[in-house]
Amino acid sequence: MSAGPGPTGPVRSWSPTAALQRQDRVFTRRLPDGLLVLDPHSPQPIVVTGPAADVWPLVAAPTTFDDAVRTLAERYAVDAGIVAADLEPVWSELVARSAIGPP
């Protein structure tokens, strides 16, 4: 994956055009208000709340960040820039924890 500037400026370790998907040994639970995600190594799960939790079904198959933004922006009828800004830290966290990765 190539690195590039994120919507808010900091360098990120993934490319918005690289297709990623769920990895094995990731454990999840739906919550009424979000999603719990536990990767293979972290001591505790993370909680993804709000519409960003909808990214998890999308990454069942290889999906790029840009595609996920487009899908969620259409679903919630929200500007793609706003969705990208909200989704970026979630996507980064899932990548950092190896919850999503290359197919």
Add this chain to the structure above:
Amino acid sequence: VTGATVLEGPALRDGALFPPGSPAVQPLVAAVFAHDLPGCAVHLPTEPLEPAAWTSVFESVHAQRGDALLAWAIHDGHWPATPAQRQAALTANQRNMALAVLLERELADLADDADRAGIDLRVLKGPASAHLDELDPARRSFGDLDLLVRADDLDAMARVLEARGGRRRYAEPHRGFDRRFSKGMSFTFERNCEVDLHRSLASGAFGLSIVLDDLFTEPEPFVVGGRRVLALGRTNRFLHAAYHALLGADRVRLNALRDVVHTAPRDDHEVRRALARARRWHGEAVVARATRLACTWFGWTPTTVLDAWAGGYVTTARDRRWMAAYVGGGRSYAGQMLVGLEAIPGVRDRVAYVTANARSPRPAPVAERWKRGIRALHHAVAP
């Protein structure tokens, strides 16, 4: 049922076996566990409960690991709640689910290790019920892992658990006791985990009467974190649910009673198979009683054949003697061990059993499991 009247409501029939809490809210607590079950009819509140009733229901549901059911009932609009009640339910559920995923990760790793050691493993209760029987695993909380192995694999699996940092809660009372007579052993870990390793599904007479080879027939697979594991087959899950509901504690466990409904025989063929196995295990009285309690507390209507059988089952003197050691106020570990003698053929084995039981441990305390549930959420973060 309204918030104003709930504390004056009648307790359920057979309420002495209902989990601890205010008898007046028993129907509401039962409703939490049964409102989404097929074939069950319960009354849900029509407006948010007043504080005292809410506290009573919430605490009872929490103690029975029903937080997920309450949280989803509120979320789905089936259970009216104030914003504070809703938040309390969501928070409790999040803690439970955090622990559930941690335990499932442990399960996947344990399954790998068991495979490498050539051990045939079956997953009992929590994760198996969550993935095979619930509409969504998100509706099932559990606080530990329960694994079943063949008696000959007990020692090998114990070594696997110890290699992963497990420490046996109680030492084996007598060399060879576990492999021959025990329900199993319990392991705790420094990390947030507890594993109960089973040889059988109950202690004492009922556990000793189970034909252990039956437990390994017709396994059913499910997947956690991409890892395939095996559970008991549906018939065995039904029988185990009945055993666990009725024999697992002095009061009935409502999640297990929920499992009775989930895994109940669906047609006459399945009923005949389940009852034949229950008879072989000398467990008909357990299955009949658990079935009747689910009917009474959950408003459940089982298949006609099962309903008629459970309603008409006449307990034998042995049933009453054995059940008295497990169910209600007369429950005692010593009593269970004593009636266990009746299930052991041969004088030598009986002598070995009695000798070992003279040094046998007490049942494990459960309070630590709740602390683990809280720890599981401590570092969970919202991005």
